[in-house]
Amino acid sequence: MAPVDTEHSKTSAAENTISVGAMPVHDSSVNAMRHKEESVFRLKAEGKSMDCIAQEAGVSRSTVTRILRYVERASAG
Template structure:
């Protein structure tokens, strides 16, 4: 198991439940990409690294970084 896997494995069920309560899972007006972006940002707020987030959500590291850049640009403008 890699160090990233070990770090990701430390996420407890209680931590995930707290994060999941922050956003409803099924909102008709929110598409799949937006939900993934929210999950990425929630995990980042919980202190997870980009590599860990990518592994945990089944995304590429590039996708996670792309979401970070998109949010950064959106909040700047």
């Protein structure tokens, strides 16, 4: 069995990780969530229903509600 280059593996993992609060999050998961949020905003702007937005964005109805509520609170001040 070939030896594993652990030093390279640790560096790669660190390069692909960012910190959100106290918990590290991988870039890919952040990008995936950002893409879903953008989809929710776009579909809402198109006048789609909550159920339609959830289905098309690939998230639950409660996630759609949470995303939209967050934006409403942020814009309120």
